[in-house]
Amino acid sequence: MLLWACAGIHIGAYNIPNNFNNALLVQPQTLTILSPITWAQCFHYDDASEIWSVLRCCTLITAIGTMFAGIEVELVFALEVTAATLFIQLSTVLRSLGVLRYYLDIYQHAPCMEHQ
Structure with missing residues (x-):
């Protein structure tokens, strides 16, 4: 999920200076917040022995959100100097890695399929 949030940072940093429509400006921000x-x-609803408190989760999310906002602001200014294609490619790689994690879980936890 954090890989998706990191991908949202790069998409947002690409979309803002290019003056895309409002939907394309809001979507990466929403992804970066919800992920x-x-x-x-x-961590809060995990069945493990150490369950995080709501306060701990909110504190962590606030710290991560503040850090991501600062990074995105810096990247928007950096786009004026560097190639924008790099940001989109990095975003694509991060989103792909985020999805790949779920396919690995499915493969590891799927029951064995025997041929009949």
Whole structure:
């Protein structure tokens, strides 16, 4: 989930200086906000012995959100100097790695399929 949030940073940093429509400006910000929240919920509702408190989760999300906002602001200014294609490629790689994690879980936890 954090990989998706990192991907949202790069997409947002690419979309803002290019003056895309409002939907394309809001979508990466929403992705970057909701992904860490979902990630922290995994620790709060986990069946493990150490369950994080709501305060701990909220503190972590606030710290991560502040850091991501600062990074995105810096990247928007950096786009004026560097190639924008690099940001989109990096975003694509991060989103792909985020999805790949779920396919690995499915492969590891799927029951064995025997040929009949």
